[in-house]
Amino acid sequence: MANKANVAVLGGGSFGTVIANLIGSKGEAVNLWMRNAERAEAINSTRENSRYLPGRKLSDSLYATSDLSLAVADADIIFVSIPSQSFREVIRQAKRFIRPEQIVVSTTKGIEANTFSLMSQILMDELPENPIGVISGPNLAKEIVQQQLTATVIASEDERVRSAVQEILHCAYFRTYASTDMYGVELGGTLKNIYAIASGLSAALGMGENTKSMLMTRSLAEMSRFAVQLGANPMTFLGLAGVGDLIVTCSSPLSRNYRVGFALGEGKSLEDAVTSLGEVAEGVNTLRYVKEKADEMEIYMPLVSGLYEVVFNGAPVSQVAKMMMLNTQSSDVEFILPRDDS
Numbered sequence: 585m586a587n588k589a590n591v592a593v594l595g596g597g598s599f600g601t602v603i604a605n606l607i608g609s610k611g612e613a614v615n616l617w618m619r620n621a622e623r624a625e626a627i628n629s630t631r632e633n634s635r636y637l638p639g640r641k642l643s644d645s646l647y648a649t650s651d652l653s654l655a656v657a658d659a660d661i662i663f664v665s666i667p668s669q670s671f672r673e674v675i676r677q678a679k680r681f682i683r684p685e686q687i688v689v690s691t692t693k694g695i696e697a698n699t700f701s702l703m704s705q706i707l708m709d710e711l712p713e714n715p716i717g718v719i720s721g722p723n724l725a726k727e728i729v730q731q732q733l734t735a736t737v738i739a740s741e742d743e744r745v746r747s748a749v750q751e752i753l754h755c756a757y758f759r760t761y762a763s764t765d766m767y768g769v770e771l772g773g774t775l776k777n778i779y780a781i782a783s784g785l786s787a788a789l790g791m792g793e794n795t796k797s798m799l800m801t802r803s804l805a806e807m808s809r810f811a812v813q814l815g816a817n818p819m820t821f822l823g824l825a826g827v828g829d830l831i832v833t834c835s836s837p838l839s840r841n842y843r844v845g846f847a848l849g850e851g852k853s854l855e856d857a858v859t860s861l862g863e864v865a866e867g868v869n870t871l872r873y874v875k876e877k878a879d880e881m882e883i884y885m886p887l888v889s890g891l892y893e894v895v896f897n898g899a900p901v902s903q904v905a906k907m908m909m910l911n912t913q914s915s916d917v918e919f920i921l922p923r924d925d926s
């Protein structure tokens with residue numbers, strides 16, 4: 585039976601299902617929209633998303649549907665968990681069913697091809713009257729479904745969005761912290777995917793803990809530098825959506841981006857690494873778009889440039905790493921000692 589649900593989640597992959605299930609587990613009626621009608625029916629009859637979360641029993645309050653109009657009809661909040669390359673297309677399909685008072689929240693960590701838009705910018709373009717927000721943080725879907733203690737960030741300039749999302753997601757194993765820096769929070773979640781690929785690569789090559797720590801910390805320096813040039817607040821990168829998400833994604837084999845890097849480090853081709861995942865790894869496209877943007881804006885991003893050479897031009901990691909290590913010495917925290925003064 586269809587839910588008269590206060591919440592809709594668009595996207596029946598790993599994260600969409602997990603967010604819908606978390607809300608459902610609180611006893612809230614939630615509709616999970618997916619494009620595949622057979623899969624939706626199977627979820628309703630078996631209480632399992634066998635494609636993305638095999639073996640995990642889903643809440644009885646979750647109703648899966650391939651009917652977009654029905655999914656969003658009664659929702660106060662609509663979460664959108666669709667990979668970045670299809671995000672605008674899905675919002676365009678949905679927008680005729682969405683009313684201006686409905687809150688729309690992206691969970692997607694990626695950049696649109698050609699426009700360099702983040703998902704909040706797509707939401708503002710397509711749904712200019714709706715209150716919008718983004719959630720981002722160290723949020724591995726496969727840990728949330730096991731009810732591992734987890735926190736995320738809801739970022740929105742609209743206080744009503746922040747408090748509605750905090751309330752709907754709050755439970756004994758999930759906390760939601762608030763921010764007004766939507767762009768910074770989103771950029772944090774998006775950029776760290778690049779460095780997760782680099783971390784997976786370095787792990788596969790047997791690099792030590794010193795190397796991993798250097799890589800993560802210099803990644804944070806590089807992503808903050810880029811974000812500041814694009815107008816985000818660097819302080820956001822000290823929070824869950826910056827350093828928090830960077831740590832989890834650069835450390836865990838549950839991260840798909842880390843796994844792509846690991847597979848590359850084992851000698852697999854990029855195509856094999858991506859297809860064997862069977863899920864989205866946003867970092868591959870993000871690397872491409874950020875490299876272009878950094879070149880265009882002349883932003884110094886040696887890790888992005890080096891990784892780009894390895895991933896897309898087959899450069900040997902040892903050669904790229906040596907070049908970086910022998911590069912001109914620089915400052916540690918450039919907000920204290922500017923790079924040019926070091």
Ligand SMILES: NC(=O)C1=CN([C@@H]2O[C@H](COP(=O)(O)OP(=O)(O)OC[C@H]3O[C@@H](n4cnc5c(N)ncnc54)[C@H](OP(=O)(O)O)[C@@H]3O)[C@@H](O)[C@H]2O)C=CC1
Pocket residue numbers: 595596597598599600601618619620636665666667668670673674691692693694723724725726862863864866
């Ligand atoms: N998984 C995680 O741990 C986390 C993921 N995220 C972010 O959430 C976003 C979604 O990721 P996730 O759910 O993990 O990805 P998955 O690869 O697990 O699933 C993607 C989902 O999107 C659907 N989809 C893709 N294109 C379309 C389309 N054109 N129309 C309708 N549905 C479409 C797929 O449908 P189909 O199965 O039919 O192909 C699938 O249900 C990503 O940006 C990711 O970075 C954020 C935090 C954590």
Ligand SMILES: O=C(CO)COP(=O)(O)O
Pocket residue numbers: 693721722723724725777780829832833838839840841842864865866
């Ligand atoms: O964003 C994530 C964890 O916060 C999920 O990372 P992956 O997309 O690399 O699996």
